[in-house]
Amino acid sequence: MQLSRRQALASAAAIAAAPLLGSTAASAAAAPADKQAPSFYRYRVGDIEVSVVSDGRFTFPLEDSFITNAKKEDVSAALQRAFLPGDTMTIYFAPLVINTGGKVVVIDTGNGPLAREKNRTNGLFAENMAAAGFDPKAVDMVVISHFHTDHVNGLLTAEGTPAFPNAEVLVPAVEWKFWMDDGEMSRAPAGRMQSLFKNNRNIFDAGLKRKVTPYEWGKEIAPGLLAVETVGHTPGHTSYVLSSGSGKVFIQSDVTNNPNPFATHPGWHAFFDQDADVAEKTRRRIYDMVVTEKLLLQAFHYPFPGLAHLEKDGDGYRVIPMPWNPAI
Incomplete structure (x- = not known):
C-alpha cells in the first residue's frame, strides 16, 4: 500500500510523539511533594547582605475580639477585598539574618522549636x-525588637538552652525594664499579659540567666x-534603620x-497592641x-519576604511588594 504525503507526515508525527507521551505518563506516577522548599530570600543594602528567613505562618478563625474598634463584618469585608478569606486571619513571621561583612546579626527569633513541634x-x-x-554558633549578635513570644521564643532550643x-x-532598655519589673508582673491582668510575663521570665531568667545587653x-x-523608638505595641517596641552606602x-x-487590614486601615486596633491609641x-x-522618604520597608508580619514600598491611599496606605530578584 502506498501512503500519501499527508499520511506519511501524520505517521511520522505520531511516532515522534510516542516517547513523549510515555514519558508524561511515567512522570505522573511520581509521588507528590509534601512540603515547600526552605524559605529564605536575600538582598543587599549597600555592602550588607540581608537574609529574610521565614518562621512560617499562623492561621486562626477571625473573631469579634481580634480588632477591638471595628465590627467583624467590616474586617471580613476588608480581607475579602484583598482576595483573602473573610473568616480567617493569617499572620506571617520573618526574622532577619544580617551579614555586615564583619558580624552575623539576627533580628528577632520567631516562635521557637516548641511551636514547631506543636x-x-x-x-x-x-x-x-x-x-x-x-550556623547558630557563628551568630555574633541577636537583636530583639520586643518581648512577644513570636520574637523571643527562638532564643532557646527545645531543651531550654541558648x-x-x-x-x-x-x-531594648525600656522593654527590659518593663518585663523584668516584679511590680509590673504582679499588676498584670490575668490571661495573656500574665502568660507573657511568665514566658519572658522563662526565656530571660531560666534560659539566658539575664545575660543580655540593654540598648537605647x-x-x-x-x-x-x-535603633528607632516605635512604642505602643509594647512599652519598649523598637524598629530599625539599616544603612550602608546609599542603601x-x-x-x-x-x-x-499583616498589611491587610492594618496598613489599609491604620486606625484599626489589634488586641495584641498593649497601648492601642499610642500604637496607632x-x-x-x-x-x-x-x-x-520613599524608604524600602522590611516587615516582620507581611507575607514573605515582607519587602515593600508604601504610598498614601486615602486614610490608609497601599503596599507595593518588591518583585522577586534572582540576583543578590
Missing part, C-alpha cells in the same frame, strides 16, 4: 536558617543598624501586623515618614 506551620526559623547556610550560644543578646534608642547597636531600609518590626499614632507617624 503545629508544624511556624517555629521554622532554625531549620530555614540552617538551609540558608547559617539557641545562639556565642551571641551577645541585645534588648537613637544609637547604632550593630554595624549600620540604628537604606526601614525594618518595622510590629508597627503593623506610631503607625501613622512611621508610615508617613516611610512614604515621604
Whole structure:
C-alpha cells in the first residue's frame, strides 16, 4: 500500500510523539511533594547582605475580639477585598539574618522549636536558617525588637538552652525594664499579659540567666543598624534603620501586623497592641515618614519576604511588594 504525503507526515508525527507521551505518563506516577522548599530570600543594602528567613505562618478563625474598634463584618469585608478569606486571619513571621561583612546579626527569633513541634506551620526559623547556610554558633549578635513570644521564643532550643550560644543578646532598655519589673508582673491582668510575663521570665531568667545587653534608642547597636523608638505595641517596641552606602531600609518590626487590614486601615486596633491609641499614632507617624522618604520597608508580619514600598491611599496606605530578584 502506498501512503500519501499527508499520511506519511501524520505517521511520522505520531511516532515522534510516542516517547513523549510515555514519558508524561511515567512522570505522573511520581509521588507528590509534601512540603515547600526552605524559605529564605536575600538582598543587599549597600555592602550588607540581608537574609529574610521565614518562621512560617499562623492561621486562626477571625473573631469579634481580634480588632477591638471595628465590627467583624467590616474586617471580613476588608480581607475579602484583598482576595483573602473573610473568616480567617493569617499572620506571617520573618526574622532577619544580617551579614555586615564583619558580624552575623539576627533580628528577632520567631516562635521557637516548641511551636514547631506543636503545629508544624511556624517555629521554622532554625531549620530555614540552617538551609540558608547559617550556623547558630557563628551568630555574633541577636537583636530583639520586643518581648512577644513570636520574637523571643527562638532564643532557646527545645531543651531550654541558648539557641545562639556565642551571641551577645541585645534588648531594648525600656522593654527590659518593663518585663523584668516584679511590680509590673504582679499588676498584670490575668490571661495573656500574665502568660507573657511568665514566658519572658522563662526565656530571660531560666534560659539566658539575664545575660543580655540593654540598648537605647537613637544609637547604632550593630554595624549600620540604628535603633528607632516605635512604642505602643509594647512599652519598649523598637524598629530599625539599616544603612550602608546609599542603601537604606526601614525594618518595622510590629508597627503593623499583616498589611491587610492594618496598613489599609491604620486606625484599626489589634488586641495584641498593649497601648492601642499610642500604637496607632506610631503607625501613622512611621508610615508617613516611610512614604515621604520613599524608604524600602522590611516587615516582620507581611507575607514573605515582607519587602515593600508604601504610598498614601486615602486614610490608609497601599503596599507595593518588591518583585522577586534572582540576583543578590
